[in-house]
Amino acid sequence: MRKSVVAIVGRPNVGKSTIFNRLVGERISIVEDIPGVTRDRIYAQAEWLASTFNIIDTGGIEIGDEPLLVQMRHQAEVAIDEADVIIFLVNGREGITAADEEVAKLLFKSNKPIVLGVNKIDNPEMREKVYEYYSLGFGEPYPISGSHGLGLGDLLDKVVSHFPEREADNTDEQTIYFSLIGRPNVGKSSLVNAFLNEERVIVSEIEGTTRDAIDTHLHKDNQDYVIIDTAGMRKRGKVYETTEKYSVLRALKAIERSDVVLVLLDAETGIREQDKKIAGYAHEAGRAIVIVVNKWDTIETSEKSMKDFETKIRAHFLYLNYAPIVFLSAKTKKRLHTLLPSVKLASENHAKRVQTNVLNDVVMDAIAMNPTSTFKGRRLKVLYATQVAVKPPSFVVFVNDPELLHFSYERFLENKIRDAFGFVGTPIKLFARKRQ
Ligand code: GDP
Numbered sequence: 001m002r003k004s005v006v007a008i009v010g011r012p013n014v015g016k017s018t019i020f021n022r023l024v025g026e027r028i029s030i031v032e033d034i035p036g037v038t039r040d041r042i043y044a045q046a047e048w049l050a051s052t053f054n055i056i057d058t059g060g061i062e063i064g065d066e067p068l069l070v071q072m073r074h075q076a077e078v079a080i081d082e083a084d085v086i087i088f089l090v091n092g093r094e095g096i097t098a099a100d101e102e103v104a105k106l107l108f109k110s111n112k113p114i115v116l117g118v119n120k121i122d123n124p125e126m127r128e129k130v131y132e133y134y135s136l137g138f139g140e141p142y143p144i145s146g147s148h149g150l151g152l153g154d155l156l157d158k159v160v161s162h163f164p165e166r167e168a169d170n171t172d173e174q175t176i177y178f179s180l181i182g183r184p185n186v187g188k189s190s191l192v193n194a195f196l197n198e199e200r201v202i203v204s205e206i207e208g209t210t211r212d213a214i215d216t217h218l219h220k221d222n223q224d225y226v227i228i229d230t231a232g233m234r235k236r237g238k239v240y241e242t243t244e245k246y247s248v249l250r251a252l253k254a255i256e257r258s259d260v261v262l263v264l265l266d267a268e269t270g271i272r273e274q275d276k277k278i279a280g281y282a283h284e285a286g287r288a289i290v291i292v293v294n295k296w297d298t299i300e301t302s303e304k305s306m307k308d309f310e311t312k313i314r315a316h317f318l319y320l321n322y323a324p325i326v327f328l329s330a331k332t333k334k335r336l337h338t339l340l341p342s343v344k345l346a347s348e349n350h351a352k353r354v355q356t357n358v359l360n361d362v363v364m365d366a367i368a369m370n371p372t373s374t375f376k377g378r379r380l381k382v383l384y385a386t387q388v389a390v391k392p393p394s395f396v397v398f399v400n401d402p403e404l405l406h407f408s409y410e411r412f413l414e415n416k417i418r419d420a421f422g423f424v425g426t427p428i429k430l431f432a433r434k435r436q
């Protein structure tokens, strides 16, 4: 099910990133362990009571060196386009400024639910300051303190009350949902168009779950596919859409609804930092992944050029060692036919269940071959393993003491399972649980 999206909007220094970090809490650190993924996130998952939602700090979207007012306008537009609910944040210590009024004007026209947060109300005596903010016209102002964590509960109750009712997405288990992600200009729209112009695929457009998200349905070789959010790739034109941060945001939304994510690279310009950041999010989300090297027509091709490029990719994307690599050209359609079979294979592996007895044979053989070592005089004992989930395949290994399972041994078991069952294209997860 698609999660609701909340955006925080307001002029600089009102406390947007402070509130964002507080709502997101420790989740951010999950990403920091992956090399190449930076800490300057503008999008993350947050929780309140029974709701899990995604939150955007629009203050992190900077567009070139545009003047402040223009930046604020773009940030408000992002919020209006992307969010289900907007938190409009002001500074309770400074009163209403001209810049606040400017933001208010834009938000007024949006038809989105707006919750007004008056920040920096650090103690109860300051609460009466909030009354003047009624004049902004967004109803009750919520006094909060980002740095002290005060008042956030009431604010979030209000935010959550505006979440739209959701229907389940991706209900059709037979259909493979995939998305194309990558930095601007790698060729995402060209590749979608190449698919759509291919004669042997049958195409129809279906309305997506968000306003202006259009998905495209393909049928090829007895398999149904849906390409997620083709609208986002085809009708572009807004200023902020070419910014790096925004392209990450768009990618995150697409990843959310996908079974398989195609990470596009550009053969002509080579691998960039931004590519790693974007790929890191897909990996973190546990989706199946296919790496697509586009613009292969610009390279003098030979067996060697492909091998060399592959070596480079493997070195830069260590954590994606399971992802197959497809070389193609959206422009000439060369090797385009190799893509959907890879997507299908990755998707099947992502949803694969293995038999418990076969799994245990694999695990026990692995242990016989490479016995567990002792740690502080104690030896790890592996009792048995079982698959507990799919998408991605997740395994629990019952052991005498999870502390004794070292990272490197865990990796070893993971690789043995991977080799035995051929999980090409999908991450797998391994958890250790204590059992005497
Ligand atoms: P942004 O530009 O809107 O993202 O604002 P920041 O989150 O960077 O905060 C701007 C400044 O306000 C920082 O120095 C914060 O420490 C401070 N600040 C944020 N929230 C509060 C608060 O609740 N009370 C006080 N006193 N200061 C705050």
Ligand code: GDP
Pocket: 182, 183, 184, 185, 186, 187, 188, 189, 190, 191, 233, 294, 295, 296, 297, 298, 328, 329, 330, 331, 332
């Ligand atoms: P997007 O921003 O990722 O959607 O990228 P576009 O699809 O808009 O492509 C960016 C530029 O790369 C355009 O000028 C395309 O014509 C060009 N391009 C896309 N695919 C290929 C390709 O396979 N080969 C070559 N030579 N150029 C391509």
